Amino acid sequence: MELLVCIKQVPDAKDVRLDPRTNTLAREGVESIMNPFDRHALEEAVRLKEAHGGTVTALSMGPPQAEAVLREAIACGADRGVLVSDRAFAGADTWATSYTLARAIDTIGSFDLILCGKQAIDGDTAQVGPGLAARMNLPYVTCVQKTRDVVDGGIEVERMMDDGYDVVRLPLPALLTVVKDINEPRVPSLKGKMKARKADIPVLSAADIGAEEACIGLAGSPTRVVNVFSPEPRGDRKIFTGTAEEQVDQLIEHLRDFL
Amino acid sequence: MDYFLTEEQEMIVETAREIAREKIIPVRAELDEKNEFAASILEDIARADLFGIFVPEEYGGLGGGCFEIVLALEELAKGCVGVATTFAASALGIFPVLIAGNEEQKQKYLPDIAAGSRWAAFGLTEANAGSDASGIQTTAVLDGDEWVLNGTKQWITNGGEAQIYTIVALTDPSKGARGASIFIVEDGDPGFSYGKKEDKMGIRSSATRELIMQDCRIPRDRLVGRKGTGFITVMKTLDVSRPGIASLGVGLGQAALDEAVTYAKQRVQFGKPIIGFQAIQHMLADMATQVEAARALVYAAARHIDAHPKNMSKVSSMCKVFATDMAMKVTVDAVQVLGGYGYMKEYPVEKMMRDAKILQIYEGTNQIQRNVIGQELNKEYA
Structure with a gap:
């Protein structure tokens, strides 16, 4: 089973700041980590490889220093890492990113299953996974909490819902985005770390993947961030006390005032 | 440092x-x-390849030595000495095979140990053979192509959880210690069973159990080394393993110090954090100094042992005694710094203090270690 995992390097959530001029995330001087949801996607890919054979390729689009998360992915069980990096990609939104990743995947090989984290903790859009599936014309399921079985060229998964889960069977090749409940990621192994240290991480440019200039980076991104701000704390709050019934009565009474 | x-x-x-x-x-x-x-944590440790650090590369390990084990154990002990003890005991259990086993035995057992798919345990202690290991009563008699073992081992770490046991038994009871040999007994061997599970003061996440051999029959090729050389192998095993126990003391002492300093910076009494009081500062200063001194000695001893000197017993015992006495003292002091909170189970130092005590007792009591050091001094100054 040929597996590919999309991994994003993100600023550590413990230390998030905005650049007041550009309204984008300040990345200077902030420690970078592997997007936590992507760690779960990687772990699932490695487990599928252990159960069914094959290889795991970790793919990241980002600045040259994003190579670090690909080495980490190799330490955690990926067979190889590929970095897509070019100044021309800068400023990409989810539309341009999914295009770029799709071009990169077409360039590096063919895969039975592509796994992504549900979303990245910096942008929180949850759009790149489904966007990538659409670009590649693949069936996909988001918010997968369990991969049940791989049978007859298909895969059966559980999609997390607000109340319970759906069981979805889809043919391969396909794409999944995963939630944290799917597994508990392993600690990188010693042999993995040694392999990661020596690994050769190829870097693909816009030209290498045959990307059209108009589709990548800022030029290929219809999204414009108009303003980012911390919402003002709302002053008017009321806390009801008493038994549940009393609180409900008070709440209804209070809401009536607004009608 | x-x-x-x-x-x-x-x-x-x-x-x-x-x-x-x-x-x-x-x-x-x-x-x-x-x-x-803590079975699932052992699986995590196995997946991280840590079980392989002391296994030679030709058997699937990473080819490290005593120092590499010490480094790993120190970090694991910062988390929990019980879990770290389980890891250390598996290493202890397989050391006799590494030291005295033949090629077939190494081929058979070491790759599984390195992969962490099987764990080991060391069976020396008996009801009447603690500090005086020569008092063991378990016997092994050759019957055709099989050894027949009879006896009961007590307080065996990893008992009932390990799959591979190295058992010390007398093959010639008339010769005492010179009549002892080491055998590999596997989980499931006929006549091999587990007895009482101990309820301990500390290291409660480790399994401690009786091993019962009642006409336990094992193939002839399970004898480790030559017949009658069991005690020499035991002594060599303990020389290499003691710095590991010492490093549990270093890790535990460091963890207790970390808790004490963190607490002393937060706890406000008389209008300021208690770390501002000299009475507390001096306690913390002594704790930190003792932890560092123990670490320096343990690392030096482990590196000395990895250079394969002719005699390593003295330094091995020195680091065990020093680091584990330190761990007891530092954990008691950490509880004192935390005061009433330190005595409560909500804070980890209470467990650390309970865990520390065993370090002064197992793998040779600290009194026995001093005997070893004293005997070596007596020889040196002859």
Whole structure:
């Protein structure tokens, strides 16, 4: 089973700041980590490889220093890492990113299953996974909490819902985005770390993947961030006390005032 | 302090630290309370390749020595001495095979140990053979192509959880210690069973159990080394393993110090954090100095042992005695710094103090270690 995992390097959530001029995330001087949801996607890919054979390729689009998360992915069980990096990609939104990743995947090989984290903790859009599936014309399921079985060229998964889960069977090749409940990621192994240290991480440019200039980076991104701000704390709050019934009565009474 | 570790040694430290932080610390209080063996953490340790650090590369390990084990154990012990003891006991259990086993035995057992798919245990102690190991009564008699073992081993770490046991038994009771030999007994061997499970003061996430051999029949090729050389192998095994126990003391002492300093910076009394009071500062200063001194001695001893000197018993005992007495003292002091909170189970130092006590007792009491040091001095100054 040929597996590919999309991994994003993100600023550590413990230390998030905005650049007041550009309204984008300040990345200077902030420690970078592997997007936590992507760690779960990687772990699932490695487990599928252990159960069914094959290889795991970790793919990241980002600045040259994003190579670090690909080495980490190799330490955690990926067979190889590929970095897509070019100044021309800068400023990409989810539309341009999914295009770029799709071009990169077409360039590096063919895969039975592509796994992504549900979303990245910096942008929180949850759009790149489904966007990538659409670009590649693949069936996909988001918010997968369990991969049940791989049978007859298909895969059966559980999609997390607000109340319970759906069981979805889809043919391969396909794409999944995963939630944290799917597994508990392993600690990188010693042999993995040694392999990661020596690994050769190829870097693909816009030209290498045959990307059209108009589709990548800022030029290929219809999204414009108009303003980012911390919402003002709302002053008017009321806390009801008493038994549940009393609180409900008070709440209804209070809401009536607004009608 | 910088101990000039190699890149590979740094990786071992980092990996064991991640296991402690992510897999051990979140569950240690629960394992302690429930007296529960930490099987899933051992699987995490296995997946991280840590079981392979002391196994030679030709058997699937990483080819490290005593120092690499010490580094890993110190980090695991910062998380939980119970879990770290389980790891250390598996190493102890397989050392006789590494030291005295033949090629077939190494081929058969070491790859599984390195992969962490099977764990080992060391069976020496009996009801009447503790500090005086020559008092063992378990016997082994050759019957055709099989050895027949009879006897009961007591307080065996990993008992009932390990799959491979190295058992010390008398093959010639008339010769006493010179009539002892070591055998490999596997889980499931006929006549081999597990007895009483101990309810301990500390290291409660480790399994401690009786091993019962009642006409236990094992193939002839399970004898480790030559017949009658069992005690020599036992002594060599303990020489190499004691720095590991010492490093549990270093890790535990460091963890207790970390808790004490963190608390002393937060706790406000008489209008300022208690770390501002000289009475507390001096306690913390002594604790930190003792931890560092123990670490320096343990590392030096482990590196000395890895150079394969002719005699290593003295330094091995010295580091065990010093680091584990230190751990007892530092954990008691950590409880004192935390005061009433330190005595409560909500804070980890209460468990640390209970865990510390065993370090002065097992793998040779600290009194026995002093005997060894004293005897070596007597020889040196002859």
